[in-house]
Amino acid sequence: MGAQGVTDDFERRREEAKKRIDRLDSRELERQPDRKDFFDQVYEQAGGDAAAVPWADLQAKKQLADWLADHAGAGRTAIDVACGLGDNAEALAAAGYRTTAFDLSRKAIDWARQRFPDSPVDYRVADLLELPRGWIGVFDLVHECYTIQSVAPSMHRAFTEAIASLVAPGGTLLVYTRLRPVGEAVDGPPWPLTEDEAGHFAHLGFELVNETRFAFQRPDRTSPHVFAEWRRA
Numbered sequence: 001m002g003a004q005g006v007t008d009d010f011e012r013r014r015e016e017a018k019k020r021i022d023r024l025d026s027r028e029l030e031r032q033p034d035r036k037d038f039f040d041q042v043y044e045q046a047g048g049d050a051a052a053v054p055w056a057d058l059q060a061k062k063q064l065a066d067w068l069a070d071h072a073g074a075g076r077t078a079i080d081v082a083c084g085l086g087d088n089a090e091a092l093a094a095a096g097y098r099t100t101a102f103d104l105s106r107k108a109i110d111w112a113r114q115r116f117p118d119s120p121v122d123y124r125v126a127d128l129l130e131l132p133r134g135w136i137g138v139f140d141l142v143h144e145c146y147t148i149q150s151v152a153p154s155m156h157r158a159f160t161e162a163i164a165s166l167v168a169p170g171g172t173l174l175v176y177t178r179l180r181p182v183g184e185a186v187d188g189p190p191w192p193l194t195e196d197e198a199g200h201f202a203h204l205g206f207e208l209v210n211e212t213r214f215a216f217q218r219p220d221r222t223s224p225h226v227f228a229e230w231r232r233a
């Protein structure tokens with residue numbers, strides 16, 4: 001058993017939800033490469049069952065938790081991009097960052113607030129592609145997990161640049177994403193990033209400080225990932 005509350009029955013409900021979501025997705029994708037309506041529908045149709053939100057781990061990502069253990073916030077600011085149900089944002093706050101977290105889906109934000117009623121995290125509904133002006137270039141730490149890959153490749157560049165725009169000069173950007181091996185066809189969702197896409201921050205005034213590469217073994221495939229730490233010059 002992994003995250004709290006994850007049981008065999010949870011896994012069964014998740015598999016059922018994935019099948020339902022795949023059907024929903026095939027209809028939506030032709031209309032909306034940015035999937036703006038799709039995510040809200042997933043959260044809505046989950047009816048409060050986190051098993052029906054396929055990306056919800058109900059715990060912070062291990063790579064983020066490990067990084068935070070060595071990089072306490074000490075009152076600096078952080079923002080969690082497209083925070084979903086809030087577990088990564090809560091880890092940022094617990095490590096001492098004054099944390100903002102946002103998602104396009106109002107349902108996700110309401111759900112995160114409900115899960116963490118005493119949280120110091122400032123949960124907001126916001127669109128990454130129409131960020132509040134006051135957020136541009138002000139955060140000491142920006143955390144991105146699985147957002148870029150969750151939209152069609154035609155949207156990757158715009159999402160990457162919007163995420164980069166949040167980081168203060170001298171600030172840190174953490175990016176957790178699946179990678180697509182060179183030459184492998186992309187058959188999303190999700191659409192794992194190519195090496196060029198994952199490295200695009202180098203063209204946006206960032207230098208790579210560190211990265212960890214790892215892979216999840218699935219019954220039918222290997223799923224390569226990278227957790228990268230970038231610093232804005």
Ligand SMILES: C[S@@+](CC[C@H](N)C(=O)[O-])C[C@H]1O[C@@H](n2cnc3c(N)ncnc32)[C@H](O)[C@@H]1O
Nearest residue numbers: 039055082083084103104105127128145146150
């Ligand atoms: C695959 S989920 C990942 C959620 C979370 N980061 C995590 O790792 O659990 C992608 C998230 O991006 C959000 N999202 C998609 N497009 C967005 C946009 N334009 N602005 C803000 N959030 C967006 C979705 O609502 C969804 O919660």
